[in-house]
Amino acid sequence: MQFKELEENIMNKVKIGVLGAYRGTSMINYCKHAGNAEVAAICDKCPETLEAQRANAEGLDIAFYDNFEDFIKHDMDAVVLANYANEHASFAIKAMKLGKHVFSEVLPVQTMKEAVELVEAAEETKMIYAYGENYCYMPAPYEMKKLYTKNKIGELEYAECEYIHNCESIWPSITYGEKEHWRNNMYSTFYCTHSLGPIIHATGLRPVSVIGFEGTKNERNLRVGAKGGMFGIEMVTLENGGIVKSIHGGLYENSIWYSMYGSKGRMECGREVPGSGHINTIYLDYNKFSGDYNHHESESYNPAHGMEDMAKGYGHGGSDFYTMWHFIEKIKGNPDADIIDVYEALDMFLPGMFAYRSILDGGKSQEIPNLRDKSIRGRWRNDTACTDPKAAGDMLLPVFSKGTPDIDDGVYEYMKKLWDEECQKEDGNYRAQAFKQGSKGYK
Numbered sequence: 359m360q361f362k363e364l365e366e367n368i369m370n371k372v373k374i375g376v377l378g379a380y381r382g383t384s385m386i387n388y389c390k391h392a393g394n395a396e397v398a399a400i401c402d403k404c405p406e407t408l409e410a411q412r413a414n415a416e417g418l419d420i421a422f423y424d425n426f427e428d429f430i431k432h433d434m435d436a437v438v439l440a441n442y443a444n445e446h447a448s449f450a451i452k453a454m455k456l457g458k459h460v461f462s463e464v465l466p467v468q469t470m471k472e473a474v475e476l477v478e479a480a481e482e483t484k485m486i487y488a489y490g491e492n493y494c495y496m497p498a499p500y501e502m503k504k505l506y507t508k509n510k511i512g513e514l515e516y517a518e519c520e521y522i523h524n525c526e527s528i529w530p531s532i533t534y535g536e537k538e539h540w541r542n543n544m545y546s547t548f549y550c551t552h553s554l555g556p557i558i559h560a561t562g563l564r565p566v567s568v569i570g571f572e573g574t575k576n577e578r579n580l581r582v583g584a585k586g587g588m589f590g591i592e593m594v595t596l597e598n599g600g601i602v603k604s605i606h607g608g609l610y611e612n613s614i615w616y617s618m619y620g621s622k623g624r625m626e627c628g629r630e631v632p633g634s635g636h637i638n639t640i641y642l643d644y645n646k647f648s649g650d651y652n653h654h655e656s657e658s659y660n661p662a663h664g665m666e667d668m669a670k671g672y673g674h675g676g677s678d679f680y681t682m683w684h685f686i687e688k689i690k691g692n693p694d695a696d697i698i699d700v701y702e703a704l705d706m707f708l709p710g711m712f713a714y715r716s717i718l719d720g721g722k723s724q725e726i727p728n729l730r731d732k733s734i735r736g737r738w739r740n741d742t743a744c745t746d747p748k749a750a751g752d753m754l755l756p757v758f759s760k761g762t763p764d765i766d767d768g769v770y771e772y773m774k775k776l777w778d779e780e781c782q783k784e785d786g787n788y789r790a791q792a793f794k795q796g797s798k799g800y801k
């Protein structure tokens with residue numbers, strides 16, 4: 359890079375504010391190391407987490423806030439929302455209305471009312487909204503997008519996608535013994551975009567209807583205090599008639615896996631087993647055209663984004679680098695920036711929301727609203743149905759289809775005890791260390 363170009367890049371660094379300083383650490387680290395952005399402000403209501411970020415910010419000009427209202431007034435171009443997964447929408451809307459671009463962690467909204475308001479805020483303000491579904495940018499899923507665009511496997515007919523994460527051993531560190539933590543109160547098909555997202559991003563196809571299935575409750579979720587079903591499944595029909603089976607949740611063995619069948623081939627990543635290459639390796643079987651059975655081609659390789667050196671060490675197979683890189687480059691006007699906009703974010707999430715409505719409706723198929731169409735927004739504008747009492751009003755849904763289970767407070771007290779013990783350990787995880795370093799009294 360020439361000196362002038364380097365100087366311009368430094369001068370034009372995008373100023374970022376980060377809300378939620380636990381998962382937000384990944385985005386803070388991005389800004390510290392990448393050349394195109396800098397952290398201007400960090401906000402977290404938890405004093406220990408904020409204190410730990412302050413300790414890591416020596417020599418940097420970063421302001422610290424413990425509340426969103428003061429934080430959002432800070433001089434910055436964009437905000438990263440890495441707060442609770444069910445509370446992104448209202449902050450995204452406020453930020454865009456105050457002239458800030460938004461990068462939202464998963465999930466985008468928790469109600470249809472929020473979905474309508476989020477879409478309208480993005481349209482009215484014209485600010486950039488980027489949904490941080492990082493799994494789309496993992497090496498093999500991102501290669502699937504490139505190959506699909508090049509018509510390598512033809513038109514999508516069927517896909518399977520899995521995000522299985524058995525979080526039992528880390529549950530104390532990610533819910534801290536809080537009975538009302540969003541992870542304890544999410545329904546089975548809520549956290550759906552790590553699974554379905556990469557298929558939507560690869561194909562650009564809109565989901566039109568869904569049937570949902572709910573995994574049963576068993577000892578594994580009852581003993582950690584999770585009230586929803588063990589896992590969720592969405593059987594999604596896409597606008598071209600293609601069908602996707604998406605599964606996510608806490609089955610015993612972990613799996614991140616994507617497979618797509620097209621009209622002249624199939625591509626998939628490795629299974630989460632030794633020797634397969636997992637999300638770093640793509641397996642491709644295809645013909646030049648449909649029916650060309652004598653010229654079958656089979657390949658497997660480790661695809662490259664082209665920025666591996668910069669992405670090295672970032673979480674989730676380097677994908678945490680790419681989501682931020684594309685967001686910042688989009689703000690800077692780079693035509694190659696590939697973000698997930700507000701409509702696509704909802705194409706990834708609404709199948710999960712409506713799958714739960716299908717479960718509650720005895721397994722009936724549900725139409726998935728397309729909020730690009732202004733004429734249908736009125737129907738959803740006051741729909742607050744969700745499992746969060748703060749947002750639902752009189753449309754509160756049970757967390758489990760057969761009724762929200764009444765879990766004994768002792769379970770949460772035990773989770774809190776395990777969490778406190780983690781905080782005392784010398785080699786406790788990042789969050790535990792943050793709590794240890796910070797001031798006392800966090801509840």
Ligand SMILES: NC(=O)c1ccc[n+]([C@@H]2O[C@H](COP(=O)([O-])OP(=O)(O)OC[C@H]3O[C@@H](n4cnc5c(N)ncnc54)[C@H](O)[C@@H]3O)[C@@H](O)[C@H]2O)c1
Nearest residue numbers: 378379380381401402403404426440441442443463464465
């Ligand atoms: N994309 C991924 O791979 C990935 C991985 C982990 C978490 N996440 C997402 O990141 C987000 C955060 O998850 P987490 O694991 O950090 O745990 P979390 O949701 O428990 O933590 C959220 C943090 O935000 C802070 N916070 C919440 N509301 C606030 C407010 N109003 N004002 C100030 N601070 C507030 C909390 O104190 C906490 O530190 C969630 O949306 C989650 O879905 C994504």
